[in-house]
Amino acid sequence: MEQEVLNLPEGAVPGPSKAPGARSIVRARKRPVWEIGFEVGLEWLIRLCGISAILFVFGIFAFVFREGAAFLFSSRFSLVKFLFTTEWYPTSMSNIRYGVLALIVGTGSVTILAMAIAVPFGLGAAIFISEFCTGRLKEILKIIIELLAAIPSVVWGFIGISIMNPLIQTVFSVPVGLNVFNGATLLALMSVPIMVSIGEDSLKAVPDSFREAALAMGATRWQTIVRVLLPAAKNGLLAAVLLGIGRAVGETMAVLMATGHAVKIPHSIFDPVRTLTATIAAELGEASVGSDHYQVLFIVGILLFTITFVVNLSADLIVRGVRKG
């Protein structure tokens, strides 16, 4: 029922020009001028709020850019050095260097490992909930996944320090438990809910006739899933993975607390790293407003904004492709 309402063709929704009787009848009763004026004003306010999301996205970019711009275009800053060297010594006395490659690799390694854990689990859970569960069990699982998504990232970080850290030390007998593996496990748990909900949506969007046709041919449920549903829903599932990646790249508090603090390229999953987000969170408090260090942190912010923007944009374009097809 809801779906039908949502998918009504545009022609069925009367726009201002398409609801001709409406205003004239009201005017015939002579509504007071202030009331009409109020309504016009309110409609403009609604339009303004409607475009507020666009204003905010541009505003975010503009203000973050504004704080970092002076240094970005100054002669002391070289984009190549910034992106491709691993030496991050923003407070060095003798030779200040801003190279974020180690931070990018840090973010990348944590994200990739997190996705290696989260993608099979997230999509597996989406398939299980969508195709093998019915009724009450399905509802309960969906609610638990939703509650999983609600856990604040600082609590995840605390779990990383207080529970995962000693656990990793004993189980894998490594000296430090705050490392790539710890952060990636937390990020995996944090990005699983969004994958499950988007993945489940895209499986639900596959028409039942597909399932019926496969079952009528004698396929088992599992065969139907592998041969029919997954190919049909692959764009939606890809978008789910991309949104999970976006979530993992942008996550701050959990990785700040759980990945250890070492600006270096990791050689194993038990090496500590530092991510782009954690660097901003850890250093912005110490950098004095307007200093080079402060501006570089804003440039890192622009980098992060760009990465997540591209990831989210592609996820959205992929989903839109699904809806059109």
Place this chain on the structure above:
Amino acid sequence: MFTETQFGKSRRRAELLAKCVLGMMVASMIIPLFLIIGYLVKEAWPLLSLDFLFTNPTGGMRHGGIWSALLGTLYLVTLSLLIAAPIGVLAAVYLNEYARDSWFTRIINLAVVNLAGVPSIVHALFGLGAFVLFAGIGRSILAASLTLAIMTLPVIIASTKEALSAVPISFREACWNVGASRWQTIRGIVLPNSISGILTGVILQVSRAAGETAPIMFTGAVFFKKIEAGNIFAYSIWDQCMALSMHLFTITTQVTDAPRALPFATAVVLLGTVLMVNALSIGLRVYLRSRKKW
């Protein structure tokens, strides 16, 4: 009549195996979750009491309760809600009732999705650049709440849009046909019929705002601030404040010799608040669905 072939058996076995493996995947996410929550509560148990909530932290945050942080979070959440709710609801009204299916509407929707995807630390940079420095508000509850409000706006927009679109189009048509204007229809028919759905989104915003740390770190939250215990008007919106999430971060990473139960108890209070608020929203949604009339 039919005898099962070897082929059929192996297919059936594959199906069973797949079901078990997938089920175990789900279980392996959910069971540790309950174990973790259970462990947190167990470790926090000695400190959990009403006293813990209503006394101030003392002794360099090594003793005492969490009152000043709890109150700060309450201020931040309330103020950000007051800012985000009207904008979010009106934006959803625009998207659902006014906007047509055009490229412009598509861009707005894209902006909402991207706003939801902006990393929380970038929101913090934005809040610092725009509100604290550019607007000259300074580090304060107001600046932090504004940042939180923008960050949680997509939550309200998305759920309000869903609630509005669940109102059947025939309701609106009936209203237009008796001569009501567009706004009268929204005011008289659409909003009253979707108010509880909108409420679930607003509650969800509260839970999001209460748990966030990064956006308030540089815009208004401080490590420690002394206020009068038990007085709920202890902060003004121009003050900096403590916040529960920030407090948990501080006592976990900066105060190394705090008693073991203290960070656990703080985490349990924060987690408990967020999960309860969320459960309220989910409960309301399930209840609404059960008594839906159309």
